[in-house]
Amino acid sequence: MTVRHIVGASVPRKEGWDKVTGAARYVDDMVLPGMLHGATVRSTIGRGKIKQIHFGPGVDWNEYVVVSAKDIPGKNCISLILDDQPCLASEFVNHPEEPILLLAHPDRPKLRKAVEAVSIEYDPLPALHTIEESERQSTIIWGSDNTFKTFLVEKGDVDAVWKEAAHIVEGEYLTGAQEQLYIENNGVIAAFGPKSGVTVWGSLQCPYYVHKALMTLFALPEEKVRVVQMETGGAFGGKEEYPSMIAGHAALLAMKSGRPVKIVYDRMEDMAATTKRHPSRTRHRTAVDRHGRILGGEIEFTIDGGAYATLSSVVLSRGTIHAGGPYYWPNVRIRTKAVATNTPPHGAFRGFGAPQSLFAMERHMDRIAQVVGISPVEVRRRNFLKSGQTTTTEQTIKENIDLDRLLKRALELSDYAAKKKRFAEKNKAGTHRKGIGIAAFLHGAGFTGSGERYLNSLVGAEAGADGTVRVLVSSAEFGQGTNTVLCQIAAEALGLPYENVSIAQPDTTVVPNSGPTVASRTAMIVGKLVQSAARGIKETLTKTGLLHDDYSPEQFCAGCKEYIATHGALKSYARYQAPPDVYWDDEKYRGEAYAAFAWAVYVAEVTVDLTTYSVTVDDFVALQEVGRVLHPVLAEGQITGGVAQAIGFALYENVVWQDGRMMNNQMTNYIMPASMDLPPIRVFFEENGNVHGAHGAKGIGELPMDGPAPAIVNAVEDATGVRFCSIPLLPEDLFETVRPEFNEQVVFPLARGTS
Amino acid sequence: MNPSPAASTKCEFSFTVNGEAKNVLAHPMERLLEVLRNDLGLTGAKEGCGEGECGSCSVLLDDMLVNSCLIPIAQANGTSVVTIEGMSAHSLxxxxxxxxxxxxxxxxxxxxxxxxxxxxxxxxxxxxxxxxxxxxxxxxxxxxxxxxxxxxxxxxxxxxxxxxx
The missing domain is CATH 1.10.150.120 ([2Fe-2S]-binding domain)
Known part of the structure; x- marks a missing residue:
């Protein structure tokens, strides 16, 4: 007897019961004997030289453990890509909220007073706060030109297209910073022993990123560093690279004090000091023929990376590759760069550069439609990529895609045509304007280009004598369903009931490095490896004659028991193997950027209230092709959650900057969507198999972040006739430009800086 | 955001938590959330924002839904508090x-x-x-x-x- 159809069924979330009963253990729920609390003293200025540190009166400093850069046994950096970010600033600070000193004490309230009692004298240096300031290079704050990374993608001969063009369409588009706003703040507990080395328990996405950073910081070999992921209360990229910083801090305090140390940020510290989505600026100049077909174009995409390189180069890479959207460009030149400013480093956030460049592309498509005099639907239809054509990086689309059909279905599901007509009629009078907008887009799954080859991920599966199987991966669960989906895949591969398969808590002493939990790669790439590792167990049993075809779970159990009694542990590992036909040129940025793309068309319906100038999204249709849906309920939850975050990105979430510091670092004045703010989010899937993914799955997690913002702003333009090019689009922006008496198009002045 | 003044002036407070009578020694302005989590080991209520915006610290206080991060323990004195851990008997x-x-x-x-x-x-x-x-x-x-x-x-x-x- 074989159990079938576990993949594709909405089985219960593995850790679900613990979550609904409140029993799930997050890092702040954990207490170790003798544990101290740690806190961070941070810079109050954007850039300068540290002159002197004063420990103020009224505090008995003997009670406190104090750590500075001098206490770091290894290299003072957060090891990631360029190793340019210090763990603790020693001589210079380069952004507000930069960590300088660490304090620990058994009593948290006393710790806060002590942080306030430390004052630091600086010689201030000139600071830069926007992309434009950084580009002017009036002062150099990073490297020789304030630039972390540039990319150039060239296809065909762009310079030849301008003279053939019926129209040349230009536009500039801006997106703001966005806070991940996971409900559980960043937090870790660290312990140190002379023999055992460093152990960290934390809220994090990538155990082996933290592991690598701690090895460098402490100059310890890999076996002397242990990282354990606790239940993690949301991440969205915000716990991709930052946990290495906070883990380093807690571990330094633990080493100096000889006691375990917990650092859990409060909301204000988390929002002010940790990473956010990169602000961006995109410029399009596009040559189109009289039918609205793209002949070629230039795209300039620039992101604000903040003070250190961190992940900006890879965020830029993804933004670059997605900049051309799901369209065919016979000729294109894409120039992109990540620049330095004196703000806390911007970092990973769901979508990773793609929501920024796709916002521009999808707003620009509506602009092209207007200039040519065709509908937003038609301009997309005429330019969609087709199977066999190449992307901007000259990747041939091998999968069988039909974006025309996807668009048609999205229009039907949203009743687009009828609504468009009805709204145009209704908008002639009254104080409410209605509009409907679309966005078509794609999202590449897995690491870009050669990335998966470098990651070289390893996955394990281990069978017990009781016939259960445990999946061994460093891929973390933080809400998206990693535990559940990977167990489903293993159970299906082994023909076992879902209940007989579990997953190990990510602990670097127990699980191999299956790569970071990022880039929509877990279900597709790690899933495929889980499938192979699980099959390896079955093969081992079959080869040793302990299992025959068409076995029952009981027979599997008997086989495991006998194998383990004779040979010891029954484990199987699978390592990533790059598909043979994948070619990528890192120098020219050309080739197969991703093993698979997910495709989508989203439709937003909005009301603009001309009395309050607020925008309400009334209906939202999200139609996507994501390969095989492994778990319908989890998949739908990824889409609704992503759409909600992207509605926030478009309409609510405004980071207010002053001299590089976030001023509204509270949930009270940084507004994310609440239960009353969202429309019905209606989710639909098309399923085309993908040969590279487990059971034909592609990535899904980031996709829904890409499309809603342009769809919504396109809808606002449909409602008001005003060409907004910048998000977040707030009531005050509408107030300045939309008047009930307006009668011609106004281009919204690009007033809000990106930093 | 989360001022819990020094522990020098602790007082005793009595209240019912999940049906059991509890006495705790705490500063009057210490937050109910901290008393529940740190003193009573009830970690089901979580701190998300510390300012009553996110509701992840929700508990029932005399059958009212409250944010326990905004309730000084002095205000909880004599009340009946129910946390997620105490809800298992609830029919819903x-x-x-x-x-x-x-x-x-x-x-x-x-x-x-x-x-x-x-x-x-x-x-x-x-x-x-x-x-x-x-x-x-x-x-x-x-x-x-x-x-x-x-x-x-x-x-x-x-x-x-x-x-x-």
């Missing part, structure tokens, strides 16, 4: 927990205890809530993962289950 609890699991109402889980408490509180007041009632009843509980749709569905399903004969 199992149906709600099951419908949250089935419908995808819990992703990362950090808002879930508060969300389920808020849902139970709503269903206690409204026998047959509309979608608008559910949206309003959960308006004080932020969720960053789900976009709320599957939470609404879970609450509606639990309500329907109760209405069914």
């Amino acid at each position: 609890m199992k149906p709600l927990q099951e419908s949250f699991l089935e419908c995808g109402g819990a992703q990362c889980g950090i808002c879930t205890p508060g969300m389920i408490l808020a849902a139970a509180h709503l269903l206690d007041k409204k026998l047959d809530p509309t979608l608008a009632d559910i949206r309003e009843g959960l308006a004080g509980n932020l969720c960053r993962c789900t976009g709320y749709m599957q939470i609404f569905e879970a609450v509606a399903k639990a309500a329907r289950g109760r209405a069914a004969p």
Whole structure:
């Protein structure tokens, strides 16, 4: 007897019961004997030289453990890509909220007073706060030109297209910073022993990123560093690279004090000091023929990376590759760069550069439609990529895609045509304007280009004598369903009931490095490896004659028991193997950027209230092709959650900057969507198999972040006739430009800086 | 945001937690959330924002849904507090927990205890809530993962289950 159809069924979330009963253990729920609390003293200025540190009166400093850069046994950096970010600033600070000193004490309230009692004298240096300031290079704050990374993608001969063009369409588009706003703040507990080395328990996405950073910081070999992921209360990229910083801090305090140390940020510290989505600026100049077909174009995409390189180069890479959207460009030149400013480093956030460049592309498509005099639907239809054509990086689309059909279905599901007509009629009078907008887009799954080859991920599966199987991966669960989906895949591969398969808590002493939990790669790439590792167990049993075809779970159990009694542990590992036909040129940025793309068309319906100038999204249709849906309920939850975050990105979430510091670092004045703010989010899937993914799955997690913002702003333009090019689009922006008496198009002045 | 003044002036407070009488020694302005989590080991209520915005620290205080991060322990003196851990006896609890699991109402889980408490509180007041009632009843509980749709569905399903004969 074989159990079938576990993949594709909405089985219960593995850790679900613990979550609904409140029993799930997050890092702040954990207490170790003798544990101290740690806190961070941070810079109050954007850039300068540290002159002197004063420990103020009224505090008995003997009670406190104090750590500075001098206490770091290894290299003072957060090891990631360029190793340019210090763990603790020693001589210079380069952004507000930069960590300088660490304090620990058994009593948290006393710790806060002590942080306030430390004052630091600086010689201030000139600071830069926007992309434009950084580009002017009036002062150099990073490297020789304030630039972390540039990319150039060239296809065909762009310079030849301008003279053939019926129209040349230009536009500039801006997106703001966005806070991940996971409900559980960043937090870790660290312990140190002379023999055992460093152990960290934390809220994090990538155990082996933290592991690598701690090895460098402490100059310890890999076996002397242990990282354990606790239940993690949301991440969205915000716990991709930052946990290495906070883990380093807690571990330094633990080493100096000889006691375990917990650092859990409060909301204000988390929002002010940790990473956010990169602000961006995109410029399009596009040559189109009289039918609205793209002949070629230039795209300039620039992101604000903040003070250190961190992940900006890879965020830029993804933004670059997605900049051309799901369209065919016979000729294109894409120039992109990540620049330095004196703000806390911007970092990973769901979508990773793609929501920024796709916002521009999808707003620009509506602009092209207007200039040519065709509908937003038609301009997309005429330019969609087709199977066999190449992307901007000259990747041939091998999968069988039909974006025309996807668009048609999205229009039907949203009743687009009828609504468009009805709204145009209704908008002639009254104080409410209605509009409907679309966005078509794609999202590449897995690491870009050669990335998966470098990651070289390893996955394990281990069978017990009781016939259960445990999946061994460093891929973390933080809400998206990693535990559940990977167990489903293993159970299906082994023909076992879902209940007989579990997953190990990510602990670097127990699980191999299956790569970071990022880039929509877990279900597709790690899933495929889980499938192979699980099959390896079955093969081992079959080869040793302990299992025959068409076995029952009981027979599997008997086989495991006998194998383990004779040979010891029954484990199987699978390592990533790059598909043979994948070619990528890192120098020219050309080739197969991703093993698979997910495709989508989203439709937003909005009301603009001309009395309050607020925008309400009334209906939202999200139609996507994501390969095989492994778990319908989890998949739908990824889409609704992503759409909600992207509605926030478009309409609510405004980071207010002053001299590089976030001023509204509270949930009270940084507004994310609440239960009353969202429309019905209606989710639909098309399923085309993908040969590279487990059971034909592609990535899904980031996709829904890409499309809603342009769809919504396109809808606002449909409602008001005003060409907004910048998000977040707030009531005050509408107030300045939309008047009930307006009668011609106004281009919204690009007033809000990106930093 | 979370000032808990020095522990020098602690007083004794008595209140009922999940049906059991408790005495704690605490500064009067110490937050109920901290007393529950640190002194009583009830970690189901979570701190998300510390300023009453996110609702992940929700508990019931004399049958009112409150943010325990905003309640000084002095104010909880003499009251009856129920946390997620104490809700297992509530007739709505199992149906709600099951419908949250089935419908995808819990992703990362950090808002879930508060969300389920808020849902139970709503269903206690409204026998047959509309979608608008559910949206309003959960308006004080932020969720960053789900976009709320599957939470609404879970609450509606639990309500329907109760209405069914």
